[in-house]
Amino acid sequence: MRRVAKLSAACIATAALALTATACGSTSSQNDSSSSASSGGGKGIKIGLAYDVGGRGDRSFNDSAARGADKAVKEFNGSIKELTAKPSDTEADREQRLTDLASAGYNPIVAVGFSYAASVDKVAKQFPKVNFGLIDSVATSPNVDSITFTEEQGSYLAGVAAALKTKKDHVGFIGGVDVPLIKKFEAGYVQGVHDTNAKVKVDVQYLTHGSDTSGFSSPDKGKAAAQGMLDNGADVIYSAAGSSGNGSIEAVHGAKGAWAIGVDSDQYNIPGLAAYKSSILTSMVKNVDVGVYDFIKSVHDGKPLTGNQVYSLAKNGVGLATSGGFIDDIKAQLDAAKKKIVDGTVKVKTAP
Amino acid sequence: MNKLTQRIDKERLLLGIAAPLLAIVAALVVTALVILATGKNPGSAFSDMVTYGSASDSQVYILNKATTYYLAGVSVAIGFRMNLFNIGVDGQYRIAAFFAAVLGGALTTPGWISIPLIILCAMATGALWAAIAGVLKVTRGVSEVISTIMLNSIATAIIAYLLQPGKLAELQSGGTVISTKPLPSSSYFFQINTGAAGELWGFIVIAVVVGVAYWFVLGRTRFGFDLRTVGQSESAAMASGVSVKKMIATSMVISGAVAGLIGMPTLLNDSHQFSNDFPTGIGFTGIAIALLGRNNPVGIALGALLWGFLERTTNHLEFEGYDKEILGVIQGVIVLCVVIAYELVGRYGLRRQQQRVGAELAAQAATTQKQEVA
């Protein structure tokens, strides 16, 4: 009897498996297109945004992309659909996110973050009529606009500012995850510091390593790392760590005379960080919003951008924010450094 | 007498099904309340989950995900059967996948040599990594929970150190993705093309084989019996002649070897390289799935499929405007409910069985007495 019960359970399970394995029925996109046809979707441009881990409200990188899209929606009168990545995502989840957007009729679709590189390439091939924007990485499909920035150049200027502002000749750098993208920030920053004052010591710390991407979304880790650096004697800390940077800014605000350098957005003007703004020296602004806006506008105008758009210091794709006026006194030195990068006298390294 | 045996058995089966069912129903109720609290309609959310989850491409997605999850669940369950809490499955599969990817990228042999080599390399790496915790426990009495948590972090650090350009990895185009050398296409595992629904990973076959082997070894071999004995009562196992220490070390190694397989569907069927966005945390998912499946090979399969279904459909719930945190709520509630439900049903079952045995014996006694009188 026992055996029979087990056997029949096994049979049922196999049958169930077989039933699913035949992949019967229509695909979800077919289901969706029928349902979205009825729902209409409103007028104007339908923008799909697939955020990286952290999403809208990270007061940094993702927010910057959101601003670009918001601006486009205001101007072109459309709608936005936003989806956000999880740290446990696999390729399939990212593909699903983009496919969901594309099959529901969103066009253009902006994939925010380098982890979408492979999935954008794959989904773009399935939806050749949809325009995709990819931030921070490069994809090869003809309907993809790869939007990249020269973070190392902006970070170089941040390094110059840090070296000029430090009183203890000791500064710090906090990276979210030790991926190549963030290493560009580190390389530029360290070079900027040392070109300005070779005596300044730079502490470098990454919050997480390798495939653990939680370093981009853990303010607690950022706070602990910044506190450690402050205790160690650093008085200017530059964080390129997504929303983890919020924690580091909070820690810096608690130390008298210390400065934080923000990243991606002009963090002085982010409402959520208003309490700490007196400690935000400047921000290495990465104008993701400009890239996103330019891309959406091009699609709206019927001339979609494709290929690789590099937003460099020369094109004002990156730069230092001046809100708060804390770096007004060193403007001359910063302008000089910028000029050297733009005219090529200084080559900024992309890897430390 | 025979009839009673049947009844008890049928009951046991019913009780076995009742627990997870109870858990899932309770989880649904709690989730519905949560959705209601966010001001949305839970009914349409559930119906959307069912429609979307039963679409053919969703089915393929679920099966692919379940393949990975199943291996994770089995790996954890092997430890559970021994009363070992192998939290280190997470680190074991990542470090195993990493070295297997490095080997796979370096191999230029034909596929029928490369693929088995890659899989063996992953199993060996996972086994070795788990063996550290096993040996520590046996020789020094270090709790495997503590040591495997530490080993997870060490695995992360080792991978981070080696996954650098110039060490064992290279920078991909675009300069943002860093990965091991991609496998040659000859080393790709076979896939089943289901047309518009996508590719079904061939590794599902290996997962089924692992499940059958798990069932067979545990239920049908001397080794499996010894392993279960240790899990049920260490003192009885020792008295019955099982070398408990040897069993602990061995089962840790086996658990690690299966853990080594977890990354293989992704590596051989999907990414074909180990990059810094290789999925993490599946070892912990495995714990939940092993709990859900009650360490039973079929149960784990159902748990893995359910997990895949939930991920697929809640991803889409976000698209429909529900909060994306719903997934975490459902998963957490299910695991919690499962643990509670098993405990409740288990106690109820034992009490019922004792009552039945008692009633049966009383009835037997009554008939013998009657016979004696007659």
Next chain:
Amino acid sequence: MANKDIDITVRTGTVHALCGENGAGKSTLMKILYGMQQPDEGTITVNGETVTFHNPADAIARGIGMVHQHFMLADNLTVLENVVLGAEKLYGIGAKARTKIKEISDAYGLNVRPDVLLEELGVADRQRVEILKVLYRGAKTLILDEPTAVLVPQEVDALFDNLRELKAEGLTVIFISHKLGEVLSVADEITVIRRGTTVGTVEPAGTTPKQLAELMVGSELPTPETQESTVTDVPLLKIDGLHLSQTDLDGVERVILDAISFTIHKGEVLGIAGVEGNGQSELVEAIMGIRDPDAGVITLDGTDISHAPTRNRREAGVGYIPEDRHRHGLLLEAPLWENRILGHVTEKPNSRGQLLDIKAARTDTERIIQAYDVRTPGIDVTAASLSGGNQQKLIVGREMSHAPKLLIAAHPTRGVDVGAQAAIWDHIREARREGLAVLLISADLDELIGLSDTLRVMYRGRLVADADPATITPEELGSAMTGAAAGHLEHTEDSAEDHEDDAR
């Protein structure tokens, strides 16, 4: 186990004994009386008042206290601290409590010294502390669960004197026991339980042990006596100079076994008497290979097995009936047929090569259940759902099914009803005729004397005395067990007390 239609009336100021085979429902009944379990039906009435006990605290509030079979005392505390622990509210923890303890001790002749550390006390003293603990909490009715199981005969007599003292002071005692002789000597009334139901209440006067036993099982009372000697001169198990010591947490080395030497021949039953905790369990574990001895040689049938793994010893023909069947003999949550495999997984019919032979194992389980009268509705129920006696029968059946050369039997009939006891003895005797050597350890002195061909007494890890089971009496054995006598015990016609004095 279910109880039904239990009717029992205990009069104030009496000793009321509760008898019954194991699994009859005594423990369940006690648990209900002490509030550890709730009845489905029926009422409990105390002093004319119907009460419901939800937990032991309710029972104590009604003046019902329990002395458990396994003492619940802390070794590293004094007697006073042990008594006061958890009842600090009653008389505080200082002088007032000490006075109260002395008062109770004197009133009932318990002879308890409040400031002695518990670890310095022997088993009998500890039991008196347990009784005092219950009285201290205001109990008027005491439930004693098999209180004599751990005592030697002299101590049993002392306990009974205490009980009579309690009775004289107007307290009520409910006394649970298997041992019919004891029950008859101390109780005022005896209630017999069978299969969860009260069978009847008898007066001890005018009742013989035989009648009582028949009431309990409805069959004749068995005797453990072995008729003819089957001892051969072929040595099977030879132990020579076995030594085992253990370092405790404080770093003090404690000798557990010292200079143990003996030989068991084919067809011989060697009985070891001793109060529990004098090294018997450790000796068994050393022979089974669960503990590794520091020195000494164990030879089984000519092969040195001093450090061989347990499995090899079992395969070589050592059967093992463990002292604690729940911890060492069974997988409680596994079905009976899996329990039949336990310990013999490498042997036929349980396996063929590396694979289990489930079909054969199940068939053989059915056979054991028939042959050993294991009362169960089937082989798929868990071991936990059987009563203690039936669990033991399964273990005995399993161990005897592999034709052992040597059987190590620790308390083989503990907690087993009288009928099953006889069956187990028969099985051992039968195997002994065919050349089985048996190492028997038991707290039941009648069993030891009746079954053994040779007797040894173990005291503080050493074999201190030997005796001829044909002539020795339980009382004489008892005095050696307390360390009062040593060497070869000769039976004298004097009383046991005199013998003890001589030994001193």
